[in-house]
Amino acid sequence: MSLLGKKFSGPVARPMMPFYAAGLVILYGVNSFANALAATDEYKNDPRNPALKNEAPKH
Structure with a gap:
């Protein structure tokens, strides 16, 4: 007896x-x-801009 139930052979992907x-496409947009x-x-x-975190802080 399988814990996952009956196995069906069907296409998924x-x-x-x-x-x-x-x-x-949505994620890219x-x-x-x-x-x-x-x-x-x-x-x-x-300062919340993530593009600024790579730059050194300017004093």
């Missing part, structure tokens, strides 16, 4: 491919939009 591709917003003049010098 192939029918889900459009959803995986759409998820990647959200990432590029967030990077574009972080580069605007309003948030360019904000």
Whole structure:
């Protein structure tokens, strides 16, 4: 007796491919939009901007 229940042999990855591709497109779009917003003049010098963490602090 298996703890996971009965095993069914059915395709999983192939029918889900459009959803995986759409998820990647959405993630790419959200990432590029967030990077574009972080580069605007309003948030360019904000200390919460993750792009500024790589630079040395200016005194």
